[in-house]
Amino acid sequence: MTKTKSKRRFRESVEGVVEARRKFLKGAAVMGGTVAAVGAAQTLGFPYIRDAEAAKTTTWRIQTSWPGGIGLEIFKNWCNSIVEKSGGELALKPFGAKDVVGDFQLFDAVKNGVLEATNSFTLYWIGRIPATVFMSSYPLGLRNPHEWDVYFFALGGLEIAREMYAKHNMFYVGHVHHGPNIIHSKVPIRSIDDFKGRKMRVPGGMVAELFQAAGAKTTLLPGGEIFAALEKGTIDVADYVGPAINYALGFHQVTKYISMGPPGFMSIYQPVDLMDITVGMPAWNKLSPKMQQFFESEVCEYSDIHHAGIQKADQEAWPKFTAAGTVVTRLSQDDVDAFTKLAVPLWYNWANKDKDAARVFKIQLDYMMSGSLGYVTPDMIKGQKLKWT
Numbered sequence: 175m176t177k178t179k180s181k182r183r184f185r186e187s188v189e190g191v192v193e194a195r196r197k198f199l200k201g202a203a204v205m206g207g208t209v210a211a212v213g214a215a216q217t218l219g220f221p222y223i224r225d226a227e228a229a230k231t232t233t234w235r236i237q238t239s240w241p242g243g244i245g246l247e248i249f250k251n252w253c254n255s256i257v258e259k260s261g262g263e264l265a266l267k268p269f270g271a272k273d274v275v276g277d278f279q280l281f282d283a284v285k286n287g288v289l290e291a292t293n294s295f296t297l298y299w300i301g302r303i304p305a306t307v308f309m310s311s312y313p314l315g316l317r318n319p320h321e322w323d324v325y326f327f328a329l330g331g332l333e334i335a336r337e338m339y340a341k342h343n344m345f346y347v348g349h350v351h352h353g354p355n356i357i358h359s360k361v362p363i364r365s366i367d368d369f370k371g372r373k374m375r376v377p378g379g380m381v382a383e384l385f386q387a388a389g390a391k392t393t394l395l396p397g398g399e400i401f402a403a404l405e406k407g408t409i410d411v412a413d414y415v416g417p418a419i420n421y422a423l424g425f426h427q428v429t430k431y432i433s434m435g436p437p438g439f440m441s442i443y444q445p446v447d448l449m450d451i452t453v454g455m456p457a458w459n460k461l462s463p464k465m466q467q468f469f470e471s472e473v474c475e476y477s478d479i480h481h482a483g484i485q486k487a488d489q490e491a492w493p494k495f496t497a498a499g500t501v502v503t504r505l506s507q508d509d510v511d512a513f514t515k516l517a518v519p520l521w522y523n524w525a526n527k528d529k530d531a532a533r534v535f536k537i538q539l540d541y542m543m544s545g546s547l548g549y550v551t552p553d554m555i556k557g558q559k560l561k562w563t
Contacts, residue, residue, distance in 0.1 A: 231257065231262050231263065231264065231265050232263065232264050232265070232460065232461070233264075233265045233266075233267055234264070234265070234266050234267065234289075234290035234291050234453070234457060235267050235269065235274065235289045235290050235291070236253060236266050236267065236268055236269065236289060236290065236291035236292060236293060236451075237268075237269040237270070237271070237273060237274050237275065237280060237283070237289055237292055237293070237294075238268065238269070238270060238271065238292075238293040238294070238449075239271055239277050239280070239293065239294040239295050239298075239396070239397065239449065240270060240271060240293075240397075240419070241270060241271040241272070241396075241397050241398035241423065242270070242271075242398075242419070242422055242423060243418060243419035243421075243422030243423060243487075244418050244419060244422065244483060244484055244487040245352065245415070245419050245480070245484060246270050246271075248479060248480050248483045248484070249268060249293060249480070250268045250270075252472075252476045252479065252480070253266035253267070253268035254266070254268070256472065259468075259472070260465065260468060263462075263465055264461070264465060264468075264469065266291070269289075271396065271397065271398050272396075272398055274288065274289060275288060275289070276396065277294070277298070277396035277397070277398070278298060278396060280292045280294045280298070281294075281298070281299050281302055281342075284344060284452060284453070284454045285342055285343060285344060285454065287454060287456070289454075290453060290454055290457040291451060291452065291453040291454070291457065292451075292452050293350065293449055293450070293451050294449060294450070294452075295310065295377065295447065295448075295449050296309045296310045296349070296448055296449060296450045297309075297310045297377050297378065297379055297381075297447075297448075298377070298378070300378065300379045302342065303338050303339070303342070303530070304524065304527040304528050304530070304531045305334075305338060305528070305530040305531040305533075305534045307379045307380050307524045307531065308524070308525070308531060308534040308535050308538060309331075309335060309349070309448065309450075309534070310444065310446070310447055310448035311444050311445050311446040311447060311448065312379075312380050312381070312443075312444070312517075312521070312524075313380060313381060313384045313442065313443045313444075313513060313516075313517040313520065314442060314443075314510075314513060314514045314517045314518075314549070315521070315538060315542070315549075316446065316538060316541070316542065316547075316549075317439075317445045317446065317549070318445070318446065319351050319446050319481065321446075321541070321547070322349065322351070322446055322448060324541070325537065325538060325541065326348075326349055329537050329541065330537065331534070331537070332346075332348065334530065334533065334534060335349075335450075337530075338530050339452060340455065343454065343455045343456070344452050344453065344454055344455055345452065345453045345454075345455050345458040346450060346452050347450070347451040347452060347453055347469065347470055347473045348450065348451055348470065348473040348474060348477065349448045349449070349450050349477065350448065350449040350450055350451060350473070350476060350477045350480055350481075351446065351448065351477050351478075351480065351481035352415060352416070352447060352448075352449060352480055352481060352484050353415065353416045353446075353447065353481065353484050353485060353488065354416060354440040354441035354444065354445045354446065354447065355377075355413050355414060355415055355416070355441050355443070355444040355447050356413070356414075356415075356416060356417065356420065356432055356433070356434055356440065356441060357411060357412070357413050357432065357433040357434070358404070358411070358412050358413075358414070358420060358425045358429040358431070358432055358433075359372070359410060359411040359412070359429055359430075359431045359432075359433060360404070360410045360411070360428075360429050360430060360431070361410065361411075361431065362431050362433075362501065362503050363411070363431065363433040363503060363505075364433075364503045364504075364505070365505065365506065365508075365509055366388050366505070366509045366512045366513060367389075369385055369388045369389055369390045369411070370388070370389030370390070371389060371390070371391065372389075372390045372391065372410055372411045373390075373391050373393070373408070373409045373410050373411065374390040374391065374392050374393070374409060374410075374411040374412065374413070375392070375393055375394070375395045375400055375403060375409045375411070375412040375413060375414070376390075376392045376393075376394070376413050377394065377413065377444070378394045379524070380517075380520050380521075380524050381413070381443050381444060382394065383520050383523075384443060384513065384516055384517055384520060385443075387516040387520075388513070388516060390411070393408075393409060395409075395412075397414055397415070397423070400412050400414055400423070400425070401423055401424050401425065401427075401428060404425065404428040404429060405427075405428045412425070412429070413443070413444070415447060416484060416488045416491075417432075417488045417491040417492055417495060418484060418487035418488045418490065418491040419484070419487075420491075421491045421494050421495060426494070426495055426498040426499075426500050427498075429500075430499065430500060430501060431500065431501050431502075431503055432495065432500055432501070432502045432503070433502075433503050433504070433505065434502065434503075434504050434505070435504065435505050435509075435510060436504055436505060436506060436507055436510065437504065439510065442505065442509075442510055442513055443513070451473045451476070514554070518554055518555060518558065519558065521535060521539075521558075522555075522558045522559070522560065525560055526560060526561045526562075529562045532560050532561060532562040532563070533562070535560070536560060536563060539555075
């Protein structure tokens with residue numbers, strides 16, 4: 175049995191896979207992969223729909239938020255594989271952060287046709303779609319990658335995301351995992367009190383409000399501008415993604431400390447930072463139904479490859495930080511409890527911004543209060559109310 179067939183059988187046998195994911199994968203040449211098959215997924219040719227000479231290739235310009243490192247490398251390798259996998263029907267022309275437009279202009283660039291697609295951090299679009307604050311991990315919310323897969327594929331999250339993006343003439347193809355965010359700082363941060371007065375880069379939204387409530391002075395910067403801000407002293411603390419990419423960006427050269435949550439809780443504020451692949455609706459509608467199914471499956475595959483590749487690189491990066499003299503500090507469970515008290519009112523404030531945000535949060539809240547997770551208890555949310563239920 176080939177690895178491709180084994181992967182298909184594994185996916186199809188997973189109990190509880192919902193209709194959304196069945197649609198995601200139905201008719202695709204290759205279903206999503208397990209970590210063990212990541213390498214095979216990158217190298218196997220995908221016999222697909224038609225010969226490369228049978229019709230003109232459709233080429234999409236797609237820009238990522240990654241400014242460099244393993245994230246950009248994996249993104250470009252995946253993009254460059256699509257033309258062969260699709261039998262020449264679709265090609266992706268990849269661009270790194272700021273190659274075509276600024277990171278915070280990506281939404282408008284896709285909406286207005288400057289780019290056909292984007293691979294950005296979903297949280298960046300809270301000003302356009304408030305519910306996106308609940309489409310990537312938020313402070314003390316869902317905490318593991320598989321919980322987000324359950325939300326999107328089993329609890330209706332994918333359909334809701336597509337409804338919201340369709341209002342902007344865009345098609346949300348799917349979420350993309352990469353890993354937790356960590357905090358780099360010039361001074362040691364060992365408790366919630368150490369954030370007071372610090373000039374801190376965060377991704378905005380609820381995360382910014384959480385650290386503001388803890389006493390930090392927050393600012394929003396794209397990833398490509400963090401190093402310079404730390405170097406100049408414009409900020410002295412910066413949240414960004416994981417160790418591999420942050421090392422490649424040189425954060426160890428301008429900071430001495432990394433702060434994380436207690437052991438096993440790498441990041442209390444964004445333990446599963448999510449990106450997505452979104453395509454302009456005109457470009458999406460030009461694809462054949464089979465090609466749409468193929469691309470949906472490929473985004474699912476890309477999420478697996480992207481997540482596993484970055485985790486591998488992260489393990490290789492930790493010794494490099496040690497060699498550079500970086501000191502890792504950890505918050506305590508008492509700090510987690512203190513941050514939770516600050517976070518719960520913020521959950522409701524953001525959920526009450528519009529009906530879509532409330533709908534998304536309510537699904538996740540019910541999941542967090544269920545026997546499956548138990549992160550939230552009735553006493554934790556006592557006195558809080560949703561405008562829309």
